[in-house]
Amino acid sequence: MAFIEVKGITKKFGGLTAVDNVDFEIEQGKITAIIGPNGAGKSTFFNLINGFHKPTSGRVFFEGRDITKLPVHLGARLGIARTFQTTHLFEQSTVIDNVIVGHRLRTKSKLFDAVFRTKREKQEEHNAYQKAMESLEFVGMEKIAQVPVSTITQEEKKRLAIALALATDPKVMFLDEPAAGINPDETEGLAQLMKKLAASGITICTIEHKMQMIMGMADKIMVLNQGAKIAEGTPNEIKNNPVVIEAYLGGEPIAEAN
Amino acid sequence: MGKILNQRTVIAVLVIFALVFPLIYADNRYVLHVMTIGFIFAISVYGMNLIAGFTGQLSLAHAGFFAIGAYTLGILTTRNEMNFWLALLLAVLLTSAAGLVLGLIALRTKEHFFAIYTLIVGYLIYLLIDKWDGLTGGVRGLIGIPIPDPIGPLTFESATSMYYLVLAFLLLSIFISVRIVRSLTGRTYIAIRNSEELAQTLGINTRINKLVSFVISVAYAGLAGALYASLTRFIGPDVASTNMVFNFLMYLIVGGIGTLSGPLVGTMLFIWLEQFLRSYQEYHLLIFGPILVLMVIFFPTGIVGGFYKIKAKLQHKKLPKESKYFNPVPEKSTEK
Numbered sequence: 001m002a003f004i005e006v007k008g009i010t011k012k013f014g015g016l017t018a019v020d021n022v023d024f025e026i027e028q029g030k031i032t033a034i035i036g037p038n039g040a041g042k043s044t045f046f047n048l049i050n051g052f053h054k055p056t057s058g059r060v061f062f063e064g065r066d067i068t069k070l071p072v073h074l075g076a077r078l079g080i081a082r083t084f085q086t087t088h089l090f091e092q093s094t095v096i097d098n099v100i101v102g103h104r105l106r107t108k109s110k111l112f113d114a115v116f117r118t119k120r121e122k123q124e125e126h127n128a129y130q131k132a133m134e135s136l137e138f139v140g141m142e143k144i145a146q147v148p149v150s151t152i153t154q155e156e157k158k159r160l161a162i163a164l165a166l167a168t169d170p171k172v173m174f175l176d177e178p179a180a181g182i183n184p185d186e187t188e189g190l191a192q193l194m195k196k197l198a199a200s201g202i203t204i205c206t207i208e209h210k211m212q213m214i215m216g217m218a219d220k221i222m223v224l225n226q227g228a229k230i231a232e233g234t235p236n237e238i239k240n241n242p243v244v245i246e247a248y249l250g251g252e253p254i255a256e257a258n
Numbered sequence: 259m260g261k262i263l264n265q266r267t268v269i270a271v272l273v274i275f276a277l278v279f280p281l282i283y284a285d286n287r288y289v290l291h292v293m294t295i296g297f298i299f300a301i302s303v304y305g306m307n308l309i310a311g312f313t314g315q316l317s318l319a320h321a322g323f324f325a326i327g328a329y330t331l332g333i334l335t336t337r338n339e340m341n342f343w344l345a346l347l348l349a350v351l352l353t354s355a356a357g358l359v360l361g362l363i364a365l366r367t368k369e370h371f372f373a374i375y376t377l378i379v380g381y382l383i384y385l386l387i388d389k390w391d392g393l394t395g396g397v398r399g400l401i402g403i404p405i406p407d408p409i410g411p412l413t414f415e416s417a418t419s420m421y422y423l424v425l426a427f428l429l430l431s432i433f434i435s436v437r438i439v440r441s442l443t444g445r446t447y448i449a450i451r452n453s454e455e456l457a458q459t460l461g462i463n464t465r466i467n468k469l470v471s472f473v474i475s476v477a478y479a480g481l482a483g484a485l486y487a488s489l490t491r492f493i494g495p496d497v498a499s500t501n502m503v504f505n506f507l508m509y510l511i512v513g514g515i516g517t518l519s520g521p522l523v524g525t526m527l528f529i530w531l532e533q534f535l536r537s538y539q540e541y542h543l544l545i546f547g548p549i550l551v552l553m554v555i556f557f558p559t560g561i562v563g564g565f566y567k568i569k570a571k572l573q574h575k576k577l578p579k580e581s582k583y584f585n586p587v588p589e590k591s592t593e594k
């Protein structure tokens with residue numbers, strides 16, 4: 001049984017086919033990357049897996065279970081986490097306050113617990129705080145836990161978004177262009193972080209434009225172009241795939257790009 | 259730590275002030291009455307704050323729910339001669355039930371659509387009250403709503419006793435708001451306000467959470483309405499008017515939407531401003547209008563939010579450059 005299996009998935013927005021009949025498997029514990037030009041349907045592909053979009057046709061399986069029609073929040077509870085292309089962090093709040101709510105899905109306290117400040121509420125608040133702190137440590141931000149998000153750098157925001165996803169105790173993390181908008185030095189740090197996540201047992205699936213970064217780290221790459229999968233394979237296979245070179249870089253070998 | 263002590267002191271001083279206030283103005287029914295009305299409106303504004311300020315869904319139906327609370331209590335105590343306390347309970351429950359039903363539909367919409375939808379719901383409630391003569395007395399309204407029944411030796415005949423009764427409900431309402439906002443549930447609401455998409459990816463059932471916070475916020479409005487009916491002893495359809503809800507909204511925005519003391523600050527400020535400007539009745543919007551516009555532009559989080567922002571800025575300035583990241587021992591979340 002594949003960890004995540006996507007079968008013949010298609011998404012149409014009106015007349016536009018954003019994702020076109022894609023079959024794909026994601027292996028547990030590996031780093032999988034999705035590349036392709038802007039508008040290729042990469043983000044839409046993520047949205048189909050995590051449930052923001054319902055496919056026009058096709059199915060998604062998670063650990064053998066059909067999750068095609070599962071609401072987003074239930075997918076999260078199964079262990080599917082994701083970050084967004086543009087972070088949706090709560091800027092006015094502190095770093096730690098942003099992350100604590102990430103563990104909410106593993107807590108049970110209700111309104112009653114809130115009003116009466118029950119033992120469960122206190123225990124779970126404590127757990128959520130601990131988890132948030134651990135997640136911040138994992139991404140190396142524990143020292144700035146109390147700082148307002150509005151004052152941290154772009155790269156820190158990206159890592160914070162990952163810490164937030166981490167606080168949900170995920171099995172798999174979908175990262176939508178985590179390295180976009182940050183400089184080359186910082187990109188290296190982010191690559192390290194992704195490897196560390198994978199080493200800790202979390203499956204990683206990332207969308208990335210920075211080729212060098214991807215080639216050095218991914219176990220498997222899928223190339224999307226105009227919604228369709230045009231290639232998949234190891235970095236080496238992709239690098240030398242003539243279809244990819246043709247479609248993606250207009251003839252230039254990928255290794256030289258970026 | 260010092261900050262918390264500070265805050266505690268301010269709260270203690272305010273509560274003591276509220277408690278001794280009637281002793282200072284014992285012979286001035288008018289002042290007590292205005293204060294009591296202010297407290298009642300503040301309860302309703304706390305309700306609005308919960309759904310609009312924390313969960314981020316701007317509901318403009320709250321005058322309608324305020325009116326449902328007021329009319330339920332009014333009708334039950336006059337027509338059915340029901341005991342005040344039972345009627346009060348039923349008023350809150352019925353308002354909440356109405357909120358549940360309307361919320362189920364309203365929360366299918368988002369953002370401005372939600373605001374417009376709830377505005378229409380509020381107006382429909384107004385029309386219903388205005389036209390349903392047989393039940394509500396129509397434009398003539400309901401008169402002779404009794405004061406609360408005594409509880410043992412406690413009677414509610416004097417302005418002072420009503421003041422204390424309403425104050426007790428206000429403190430309870432604030433207390434519950436604080437508890438909710440500072441809990442995991444409150445964090446959940448704030449996450450929804452921040453980004454519904456992100457909240458969902460974090461495993462939060464946004465539909466249920468929005469609905470629950472809407473129902474609580476409506477319950478606040480129902481409670482306030484019921485107390486209002488018993489205090490003024492007369493109610494007409496205008497308690498459900500859109501004027502009323504825009505007043506609530508103005509108190510909330512100027513006081514500080516999404517802050518815990520904003521509703522009280524805003525409501526008390528305007529209640530007294532309205533009194534001072536009474537002789538210029540027709541013109542007071544001329545003053546409130548520009549205040550509101552300036553507030554929204556310069557202090558989008560109101561007086562209270564503005565206060566905290568300035569305070570944070572001053573603190574930030576004081577810190578040496580290299581330690582821009584002040585990192586005190588975490589305060590709130592480690593409490594056992």
Ligand SMILES: Nc1ncnc2c1ncn2[C@@H]1O[C@H](COP(=O)(O)OP(=O)(O)O)[C@@H](O)[C@H]1O
Binds near residue numbers: 018036041045
């Ligand atoms: N919600 C939507 N409604 C309509 N069209 C969309 C929507 N989301 C994406 N698209 C379109 O689908 C195509 C693929 O978009 P996207 O998945 O964001 O591409 P990528 O992430 O690869 O850059 C684009 O042409 C985009 O305009």
Ligand SMILES: [Mg+2]
Binds near residue numbers: 042043044085
């Ligand atoms: Mg994209």
